[in-house]
Amino acid sequence: MAFKDRVVIVTGAASGIGRRTAIEFARQSAKVVVADIDEKAGEGVVAELTEEGLDAVFVPTDLTVEADCAQLVATATETFGRLDVLVNNAGIEVTTPLHEMQEHEWDRLVDTNLKSMFLCSKHTLRQMMSAAHGGAIVNVCSVSGLVAWPGIAAYNSTKGGVLMLTKSLAIDYARHNIRANCVCPSIIDTPMTDVSNGHDDAAKAEKAKLNPIGRLGTPEDVAHAILFLASDKSSFITGTALTVDGGYTAI
Numbered sequence: 570m571a572f573k574d575r576v577v578i579v580t581g582a583a584s585g586i587g588r589r590t591a592i593e594f595a596r597q598s599a600k601v602v603v604a605d606i607d608e609k610a611g612e613g614v615v616a617e618l619t620e621e622g623l624d625a626v627f628v629p630t631d632l633t634v635e636a637d638c639a640q641l642v643a644t645a646t647e648t649f650g651r652l653d654v655l656v657n658n659a660g661i662e663v664t665t666p667l668h669e670m671q672e673h674e675w676d677r678l679v680d681t682n683l684k685s686m687f688l689c690s691k692h693t694l695r696q697m698m699s700a701a702h703g704g705a706i707v708n709v710c711s712v713s714g715l716v717a718w719p720g721i722a723a724y725n726s727t728k729g730g731v732l733m734l735t736k737s738l739a740i741d742y743a744r745h746n747i748r749a750n751c752v753c754p755s756i757i758d759t760p761m762t763d764v765s766n767g768h769d770d771a772a773k774a775e776k777a778k779l780n781p782i783g784r785l786g787t788p789e790d791v792a793h794a795i796l797f798l799a800s801d802k803s804s805f806i807t808g809t810a811l812t813v814d815g816g817y818t819a820i
């Protein structure tokens with residue numbers, strides 16, 4: 570019941586970490602707004618939650634478009650009467666080496682992974698500040714926002730940006746009782762990881778060995794960290810980057 574009467578937006582909630590996070594929030598009594606560009610899968614998550622008797626709505630959203638992000642925040646507030654938590658989770662991976670990368674690939678990556686977090690945060694901050702009850706923003710960063718992962722320079726760059734966006738939100742909005750933190754997962758077992766491993770289980774098993782704990786992370790592992798950073802149990806924590814990486818960055 571940790572989130573009873575709290576309203577939570579989760580972006581990229583049709584799949585992977587976002588989907589699991591939406592489910593965990595709803596099971597802790599939050600009213601959840603599922604935002605994603607994938608309408609069929611997003612509606613599917615909401616149908617699953619509704620079947621469990623939980624409160625959720627789907628808002629089809631292209632997070633790279635400001636009008637969509639503004640509409641997302643407006644719909645959340647109109648539907649449930651307030652907004653307490655924003656989880657900026659949606660992201661994509663582009664593995665083209667930097668010297669071969671086209672300008673449009675770079676733009677798509679930066680727009681999806683970083684600009685989307687600016688846009689959703691902007692409209693959420695306005696709502697939280699006008700309501701004067703504060704709130705929490707949790708951004709899904711990556712270990713690659715802390716240390717460079719080989720071969721994905723552009724992706725690493727977007728996650729470095731997410732880290733600094735998080736710290737900046739934390740210091741600029743603390744006086745409005747709005748906290749901002751990020752989680753930094755290493756390799757998590759999601760559809761994104763399946764795609765980047767060419768749906769090859771052997772390649773995935775090799776990757777798991779990079780985590781000292783010896784397994785891939787699960788979407789639940791990340792969701793639990795996100796819920797902690799969004800909850801009152803972390804009320805004195807802001808501007809931090811919580812690694813959820815099986816020890817990857819401890820080496």
Ligand SMILES: NC(=O)c1ccc[n+]([C@@H]2O[C@H](COP(=O)([O-])OP(=O)(O)OC[C@H]3O[C@@H](n4cnc5c(N)ncnc54)[C@H](O)[C@@H]3O)[C@@H](O)[C@H]2O)c1
Nearest residue numbers: 581583584585586605606631632659660711756757759761
């Ligand atoms: N999987 C990992 O190993 C891993 C590790 C570290 C960080 N992350 C980060 O976690 C987050 C979630 O990743 P995942 O592995 O769950 O990925 P995923 O591919 O399973 O899910 C991403 C979701 O984002 C949505 N999305 C993409 N572009 C969008 C847009 N423009 N508008 C709205 N929705 C959009 C997709 O439709 C999808 O539902 C990402 O930010 C990713 O960078 C993932």
